[in-house]
Amino acid sequence: MSKASLLRKNLASSGMLIAPGAYDAIGAKLIEQAGFPLVYMTGAGTSASLGYPDYGLLTLTEMAENAGVLARSVNVPVISDADTGYGNELNMIRTVREFESRGVAGIHIEDQVMPKRCGHLDNKEIEPLEKYVSKIRAAVEARIDPHFFIIARTDSRASMGFDEAIRRGNAALHAGADMVFVEAPQSIEEVRAIPERIKGPCLLNVVQGGKTPEINLQEAQQMGFKVAILPGVLLRAAVNVFDQVLETVKRDHVVPAFLNTSTPHQNFRRFGADEWDELRRCYATDSQAANQSEGQLGAKIN
Amino acid sequence: MKKPTTILRELLAGDEPVRAPGVVDCIGARIVAKEGFEAIYMTGAGTTASRLGWPDVGLLTMTEMADNAQRIAEASGLPVVADADTGYGGPLNVQRTVRTYERAGVAALHIEDQRWPKRCGHLDGKTLISVEEMASHIRAACDARHDQDFVVIARTDAIAVEGFEAALERAKCYEEAGADVIFVEAPRDMTQLASIPRQLKKPALFNMAASGKTPFLSVEEIKALGFKLILYPNFMMLAAIPAMHKVLQELKRTGSVKGLVGEVASFQDFFNLLGMDEVKILEEKYLTDKERRVRY
Numbered sequence: 363m364s365k366a367s368l369l370r371k372n373l374a375s376s377g378m379l380i381a382p383g384a385y386d387a388i389g390a391k392l393i394e395q396a397g398f399p400l401v402y403m404t405g406a407g408t409s410a411s412l413g414y415p416d417y418g419l420l421t422l423t424e425m426a427e428n429a430g431v432l433a434r435s436v437n438v439p440v441i442s443d444a445d446t447g448y449g450n451e452l453n454m455i456r457t458v459r460e461f462e463s464r465g466v467a468g469i470h471i472e473d474q475v476m477p478k479r480c481g482h483l484d485n486k487e488i489e490p491l492e493k494y495v496s497k498i499r500a501a502v503e504a505r506i507d508p509h510f511f512i513i514a515r516t517d518s519r520a521s522m523g524f525d526e527a528i529r530r531g532n533a534a535l536h537a538g539a540d541m542v543f544v545e546a547p548q549s550i551e552e553v554r555a556i557p558e559r560i561k562g563p564c565l566l567n568v569v570q571g572g573k574t575p576e577i578n579l580q581e582a583q584q585m586g587f588k589v590a591i592l593p594g595v596l597l598r599a600a601v602n603v604f605d606q607v608l609e610t611v612k613r614d615h616v617v618p619a620f621l622n623t624s625t626p627h628q629n630f631r632r633f634g635a636d637e638w639d640e641l642r643r644c645y646a647t648d649s650q651a652a653n654q655s656e657g658q659l660g661a662k663i664n
Numbered sequence: 665m666k667k668p669t670t671i672l673r674e675l676l677a678g679d680e681p682v683r684a685p686g687v688v689d690c691i692g693a694r695i696v697a698k699e700g701f702e703a704i705y706m707t708g709a710g711t712t713a714s715r716l717g718w719p720d721v722g723l724l725t726m727t728e729m730a731d732n733a734q735r736i737a738e739a740s741g742l743p744v745v746a747d748a749d750t751g752y753g754g755p756l757n758v759q760r761t762v763r764t765y766e767r768a769g770v771a772a773l774h775i776e777d778q779r780w781p782k783r784c785g786h787l788d789g790k791t792l793i794s795v796e797e798m799a800s801h802i803r804a805a806c807d808a809r810h811d812q813d814f815v816v817i818a819r820t821d822a823i824a825v826e827g828f829e830a831a832l833e834r835a836k837c838y839e840e841a842g843a844d845v846i847f848v849e850a851p852r853d854m855t856q857l858a859s860i861p862r863q864l865k866k867p868a869l870f871n872m873a874a875s876g877k878t879p880f881l882s883v884e885e886i887k888a889l890g891f892k893l894i895l896y897p898n899f900m901m902l903a904a905i906p907a908m909h910k911v912l913q914e915l916k917r918t919g920s921v922k923g924l925v926g927e928v929a930s931f932q933d934f935f936n937l938l939g940m941d942e943v944k945i946l947e948e949k950y951l952t953d954k955e956r957r958v959r960y
Contacts, residue, residue: 418753419760423727449722449781456716456723476780477753 365467366509369439372399373563378583383593385411385428387435391633392596394436401436403429403466404593405443406480418477422448422457430464439467441511441591446478446489447471451500458504458512468511470543470565471501473518473530481517481545482572488518491530495537502538513565514539517546520573524552528559535562541588546573553577557586565589570598669813672743672771675702676815676845676867681887684745686897688714689732693740694937695900703771704740706733707897708747709784714901722781726752726761734768743771745817745895749782750793751775755804762808762816772815774847774869775805777822777834785849786875790821795837802841817869817893818843821850828856832863839866845893850877857881861890869893874902 363371372379381400384390385407393401406416408428414420422444429442442461447454454471461469472478473494475487489497494516501512514534519527524547531542543565547553553574557564566587568577582590610618627635643651675682684703685696688710696704709720711732716723726748733746746765751758758775765773776782777798779791793801798818805816818838822831828851835846847869851857857879861868870891871878886894914924929937951959 414760417756419757421725421727421752423725448725452721452723453781477757 364507364509365433365439365465366462366507366511369400369441369467369511370509372439373588378579378587379589380579381441381589381591382595383407383591384432384596387431388633389596390432390435390440394438395632399438400589401432401438401440402591402593403432403440403442404597405445406593407597408443410597416480418445418479420445422453422460426457426460426464426466429461429466429469433465433467440465441468441470441513441589442466443593444469444471446474446476447497447501449476451497454497454500455504458501458510459506462505462507462510468513468540469501470513470515471497472515472543472545478517481515481567482569482574484520486517486520488521491533494530495533498534498537498539511541512539513541513543515543515545515565519544519546519548519552524548524555528556531556531560531564532562535560541565543567548573550575550577553582554585563588565591568592570594667811667813668737668743668769668771669811669815672703672745672815673813675743676892681870681883681891682893683883684893684895685900686710686895687736687740688901690735690739691937692900693736693742694939697740697742698937701742703893704736704742704744705895705897706736706744706746706770707895707901708749710898710901711747720784720787722749722783724749726757726764730761730764730768730770733765733770737769737771744769745772745774745815745893746770748773748775750778750780751801751805753780755800758801758804759808762805762814763810766809766811766814770814772817772845773805774817774819774845775801776819776847776849777801777838782821785819785821785871786873786877788824790825792822792825795834798834799837799841802838802843806842815844816842817845817847819847819849819869823848823850823852823856828852832859835860835864839864845869847871850875852877854879858889861892867892869895871895871897872899874898 379400380398381402382393382398383402383404384393385404390401405420405425408425409416409420412420412424425444429440433440444457444461447457473489475489479486498512498514514531516527516530518530527544531544535542541563542560544556545567547556564587566582568590579590607618607621682703683701684705685701686705686707687693687696688707693704708724708729711729712718712720712724715728715732729748733744737744748761748765751761762773777792779793783790802816802818820831820834820838822834831848835848839846843866845867846864848860849871851860868891870886872894883894911924915921947959
């Protein structure tokens with residue numbers, strides 16, 4: 363079963379899928395190990411991991427390659443930020459093929475004018491509706507696997523109002539999109555109105571400190587959302603812990619005690635050491651096999 | 665060793681126009697170097713064709729272009745003039761593009777005033793950004809370079825959209841904004857061609873495209889007009905296309921490659937082109953005695 367088919371199966375059989383955001387394979391694997399059914403690749407996080415703010419500086423190549431790294435690292439489906447599709451309908455076709463061919467299960471594409479800005483920043487420029495609809499149509503028709511999941515995002519709330527955002531969401535569904543992502547609703551009432559007024563599955567973007575008030579995920583599920591993405595949680599957590607560790611080392615010249623809880627090999631096991639050890643045993647020559655127990659002992663002592 | 669950017673600046677200051685044959689890959693890069701040209705051009709249309717198999721309608725990313733440019737710079741050892749399309753977005757994207765190209769070892773890039781996604785300069789249906797926007801892109805590009813010898817070429821695609829006079833006005837604004845070289849794309853006739861270098865203060869670029877929109881002139885003729893840099897974007901790639909067809913058709917027709925042996929590069933020529941001599945010197949230097957006995 364393709365990851366895209368698995369995503370559709372999971373969507374059909376459960377209330378709301380919660381997808382924490384990852385920007386590298388470490389995050390993606392931890393999300394999977396924590397038992398989440400879906401990984402979200404955040405564009406803001408991917409930009410940050412390459413040393414840039416989320417100002418539309420990354421290229422399709424960089425985004426698709428990173429999404430591909432996440433997709434090959436986990437068994438659960440990965441959905442990814444694909445910004446505006448990086449141009450017109452032709453660029454959109456290429457975008458879908460680049461993500462799909464890397465094993466990504468779905469992408470969200472938005473109606474901002476390129477270069478885009480983070481959905482929760484001001485001064486976003488929006489494409490005309492008919493341009494947006496034709497790009498969604500191009501995306502839908504570009505996929506090879508009909509299960510590849512197209513999420514239509516609209517950023518129109520800020521400059522054109524909530525009704526226009528709903529109109530665009532429904533127009534995108536009509537053009538063949540599988541799910542609608544109304545970005546940055548500005549009140550709980552608007553959040554609640556999204557699944558009521560959109561004539562298909564809806565995605566909720568849970569952003570801390572953005573334009574949308576804080577929402578309890580239980581509540582979001584009751585409102586009828588089918589996917590909740592939490593783009594920034596791991597990046598924020600990492601930044602906080604990195605700062606804390608660096609501060610301690612700089613101030614006290616010691617490694618904080620809470621990092622002293624596992625051996626290197628235990629850490630490697632979070633990233634597939636058991637499978638690779640099995641492979642090593644499988645292909646070892648006789649003399650290597652004789653040495654192997656020693657090697658493992660070495661790893662443990664480390 | 666002199667930087668490629670400095671070499672290109674010196675060439676541009678000389679009396680002879682700088683000739684930059686266009687390539688799409690490292691084989692082409694080696695051939696241009698071997699034939700003794702002083703500079704080399706990375707064509708975006710050709711790179712798109714080579715990496716995607718698609719026409720030049722703005723489908724390649726900055727990452728892909730810069731990656732190709734880096735390989736060509738490395739393999740040719742020549743100053744590379746690289747196509748950078750529109751700079752791939754707003755002024756911030758333009759700055760990132762300049763920094764990435766500079767790190768790739770490119771000596772010059774050209775950015776144009778088309779709206780993204782762009783189209784080949786010799787195709788119809790182009791749309792433009794405003795003069796003010798383009799001027800800010802040029803300023804952003806010039807500010808972004810770390811190496812002051814890095815050459816920023818401003819290209820205007822305005823002839824097809826707004827007419828020749830408007831294109832020339834744009835070109836003058838782009839000079840003012842700080843561009844080092846001006847590239848007026850797809851002039852139609854000798855009158856237009858003659859007035860471009862005459863009306864500009866900065867060195868002018870002549871794009872010897874294959875479309876036929878620009879007259880096919882000799883280096884002497886181009887020099888007489890006053891152009892300082894000549895691009896031959898796609899002629900090498902276009903020469904290879906019928907040759908590749910011929911190989912496959914001959915193979916299909918006769919069932920053998922025997923009849924082609926005299927017409928294609930020999931195995932020896934191929935390795936020589938790619939610098940097998942250098943590899944041998946390196947191996948002499950670094951191989952262990954045991955490895956050397958096995959290899960030679």
